[in-house]
Amino acid sequence: SFETVKTIALHPQPFSVDNDLLTPTFKLKRHDAKKAFLPTINALYSQVGDLVGGHHVLQA
Secondary structure (H helix, E strand, O other), rough: OOOOOOOOOOOOOOOOOOOOOEEOOOOOOOHHHHHHHHHHHHHHHHHHHHOOOOOOOOOO
16 A cells, blocks of 8 residues: 655745754754644644544644
């Protein structure tokens, strides 16, 4: 089986050191990115209504 894109969200600002999503060596700050985009990710999952094991998929 394979996965298909069902919905997408575009963010107008690039990841940068100034917005605290990248380190000075341009590595992704995963914790900060997750915190910044978690509401958007959860909204995307709720829009498509994916179910896994009878439960709606939510990012934690």
